[in-house]
Amino acid sequence: MSTDILHEVTQGDYKYGFTTDIETDIIPIGLSEDVVRLISAKKNEPEWMLEFRLKAYRHWLTMKMPEWAHLDIPKIDYQSIAYYAAPRKNAPQSLDEVDPELLKTFEKLGIPLHERMALSGIAVDAVMDSVSVKTTFKESLSELGIIFCSFSEAVEHHPDLVQKYMSSVVPYTDNFFATLNCAVFSDGSFVYIPKGVRCPMELSTYFRINAMNTGQFERTLIIADEDSYVSYLEGCTAPMRDENQLHAAIVEIVAMKNAQVKYSTVQNWYPGDKNGKGGIYNFVTKRGICKGENSKISWTQVETGSAITWKYPSCILLGDNSSAEFYSVAVTNHHQQADTGTKMLHIGKNTSSHILSKGISAGFGQNSYRGLVKINPAAENSRNFSQCDSLLLGDKCGAHTFPYMEVNNDTSIVEHEATTSKINEDQIFYCNQRGISTEDAVGLIVNGYAKEVLNQLPMEFAVEAQKLLQITLEGSVG
Amino acid sequence: MLEIKNLHANINGKEILKGLDLVVRPGEIHAIMGPNGAGKSTLASVLTGNQTFEVTKGEVTFYGKNLLELTPEDRSREGIFLSFQYPVEIPGVSMVNFMRTALNEHRKYKNMEPLSATDFLRIMREKKTLVEMDNKLANRSVNEGFSGGEKKRNEIFQMAMLEPRLAILDETDSGLDIDALRIVANGVNKLKRPDNASIVITHYQRLLEYIVPDFVHVLYDGRIVKTGGKELALELEDKGYDWIKKEVEENI
Numbered sequence A: 001m002s003t004d005i006l007h008e009v010t011q012g013d014y015k016y017g018f019t020t021d022i023e024t025d026i027i028p029i030g031l032s033e034d035v036v037r038l039i040s041a042k043k044n045e046p047e048w049m050l051e052f053r054l055k056a057y058r059h060w061l062t063m064k065m066p067e068w069a070h071l072d073i074p075k076i077d078y079q080s081i082a083y084y085a086a087p088r089k090n091a092p093q094s095l096d097e098v099d100p101e102l103l104k105t106f107e108k109l110g111i112p113l114h115e116r117m118a119l120s121g122i123a124v125d126a127v128m129d130s131v132s133v134k135t136t137f138k139e140s141l142s143e144l145g146i147i148f149c150s151f152s153e154a155v156e157h158h159p160d161l162v163q164k165y166m167s168s169v170v171p172y173t174d175n176f177f178a179t180l181n182c183a184v185f186s187d188g189s190f191v192y193i194p195k196g197v198r199c200p201m202e203l204s205t206y207f208r209i210n211a212m213n214t215g216q217f218e219r220t221l222i223i224a225d226e227d228s229y230v231s232y233l234e235g236c237t238a239p240m241r242d243e244n245q246l247h248a249a250i251v252e253i254v255a256m257k258n259a260q261v262k263y264s265t266v267q268n269w270y271p272g273d274k275n276g277k278g279g280i281y282n283f284v285t286k287r288g289i290c291k292g293e294n295s296k297i298s299w300t301q302v303e304t305g306s307a308i309t310w311k312y313p314s315c316i317l318l319g320d321n322s323s324a325e326f327y328s329v330a331v332t333n334h335h336q337q338a339d340t341g342t343k344m345l346h347i348g349k350n351t352s353s354h355i356l357s358k359g360i361s362a363g364f365g366q367n368s369y370r371g372l373v374k375i376n377p378a379a380e381n382s383r384n385f386s387q388c389d390s391l392l393l394g395d396k397c398g399a400h401t402f403p404y405m406e407v408n409n410d411t412s413i414v415e416h417e418a419t420t421s422k423i424n425e426d427q428i429f430y431c432n433q434r435g436i437s438t439e440d441a442v443g444l445i446v447n448g449y450a451k452e453v454l455n456q457l458p459m460e461f462a463v464e465a466q467k468l469l470q471i472t473l474e475g476s477v478g
Numbered sequence B: 001m002l003e004i005k006n007l008h009a010n011i012n013g014k015e016i017l018k019g020l021d022l023v024v025r026p027g028e029i030h031a032i033m034g035p036n037g038a039g040k041s042t043l044a045s046v047l048t049g050n051q052t053f054e055v056t057k058g059e060v061t062f063y064g065k066n067l068l069e070l071t072p073e074d075r076s077r078e079g080i081f082l083s084f085q086y087p088v089e090i091p092g093v094s095m096v097n098f099m100r101t102a103l104n105e106h107r108k109y110k111n112m113e114p115l116s117a118t119d120f121l122r123i124m125r126e127k128k129t130l131v132e133m134d135n136k137l138a139n140r141s142v143n144e145g146f147s148g149g150e151k152k153r154n155e156i157f158q159m160a161m162l163e164p165r166l167a168i169l170d171e172t173d174s175g176l177d178i179d180a181l182r183i184v185a186n187g188v189n190k191l192k193r194p195d196n197a198s199i200v201i202t203h204y205q206r207l208l209e210y211i212v213p214d215f216v217h218v219l220y221d222g223r224i225v226k227t228g229g230k231e232l233a234l235e236l237e238d239k240g241y242d243w244i245k246k247e248v249e250e251n252i
């Protein structure tokens, strides 16, 4: 009886599901060389960029969608997607020129684009559909030599850096979705932290899909020069729509000697409705390279959204003594599916990696951890520790782990631990007996379970993420 | 405040409570004793709304309200507290967070504002002192890795925080060393007020030297078969339960 009431009050509504009524420049659906040229022309790109896109496009034509993941992906018709959509009033020079509707949208999402209002001290790059709307704090950051701008601006103003590092970590031939991104990517963020600079504020990009029938293909490139440090966050939401939308992004990180990059994601793309209708296909390639000695990259992700998630933020540990971390919480409720994990490729000596993955499945959700730890023969004295935990809420959901390990020398140590647990009724009843409702009890327990990962997030985001976890799981325990 | 009439309850189709009657008035302390498996913990579970048990017959009212219609959390908010025989571990959830959520839920139920962080921490400090609980415990996850005795003490701490109208202590004394027993009993006594009451489930009359009961009941085979004053506890300790069992059989 109480369960029904619980279900009623907790329809778990996706609160970012509104649409913005704004004039949008959308190109016709379909994909061809002409479309690739059109995108490039819309963005006034130099010839080398167009060449890069075309090269990728031609290669993509020879590729097939990967089928090894533990996912049930409906057939995607790549000719029915529009590959470029932009709010018409483009490239504002100052805030006054930003369409007020857009400002309202981001305000509603809690993203302050007004620098004076951005008390949180976070610099934001806001991307709507295919273009960057506004980047805050750009000027004050540039005084330190930090470049934080949209990818398009970087192509225009810093072509040398873009040409040197773009696709140096994820080659254009890497995989089906990454190659597609190389052909049609629209915008994204670009970050360069110069030698010896510690970026004084969190940098963040906020991605928003608005237009219908469009795909979002952004790419982000972060370069941390020697002895530098940056913490970067990304967030994302989309309106509720009945059809599925494709999001295929690329993120590349380059960390030079002694540099440290911390990359955090709170992924909350529209997950589809309770019956699995609609939602974002989140097929993303993220990879970092610890290029110099003692460099460090850490990925933290909280994945609560998307109908299907396919993503493996990875690290190439090239520099000696470099280290990498992967912290993940992935939630699948209702009919959501996630196949996510990481790859750690140890090449340098004394390299170390740490993996902590926390999967949470509820409803009919399917959650898989997939990881590869590979230690090359030359990567002497390397270490990896992986911990993969699964938490099940209910008995119609699933959790799976696919850990792969390849250790090619005998001085390295690789350890793997995995646990599966269920929220048990005794725990819930114990909370109930203290006056805590079942729904809040689940929230407390899940957040407790995910704490080690959430603690890795910057403060403000940790609080957001906690709420998000609870909202995502509302109505999942009866 | 509490009136139980002809209560029957099942688990997995097996009847455990077989027509139990009990009346508790404000200010009273009731001790319930009885052999293992008699149904003492089952009574506590049924009163607090644990859904693994099915009530098949009978009535329970708490201050005139039909208790059996309330959700477990509302029973708690109405002021019924259970000190569990086997407290549950909740990894990752800090005691502070847990207690603050609980206390604020109780306040919300009474249309009171949530407590500020400072006020909450002040109350927490006070109550910790009351049950002489280690600071370190309060900073850990709920019961996680607590020793048996520490768990029991934590139950009394939570009781102190929530100030229930009716506290049910299910074998809170078992597993406690002598000092802890005294401290826990002291805590219970300090919390005693004319308008609240306790049901103390125990096997040992030792606890009843510290917490002096107004009534001692013997629960046997799903019923209260004998009620007396505190001297009944001494008699039970002395003679065991066989004579009670015999009495019951003779009465049939």
Ligand SMILES: Nc1ncnc2c1ncn2[C@@H]1O[C@H](COP(=O)(O)OP(=O)(O)OP(=O)(O)O)[C@@H](O)[C@H]1O
Pocket (backbone or CB within 6 Å): B011, B012, B016, B034, B035, B036, B037, B038, B039, B040, B041, B042, B043, B052, B085
């Ligand atoms: N989950 C359960 N499944 C099956 N039987 C149960 C369950 N819980 C309790 N019982 C049975 O119900 C009966 C009463 O158990 P209960 O725990 O109430 O006894 P008790 O009087 O508290 O005993 P003790 O003094 O040992 O704590 C026992 O026979 C017990 O085996």
Ligand SMILES: [Mg+2]
Pocket (backbone or CB within 6 Å): B040, B041, B042, B085, B170, B171
């Ligand atoms: Mg018992």
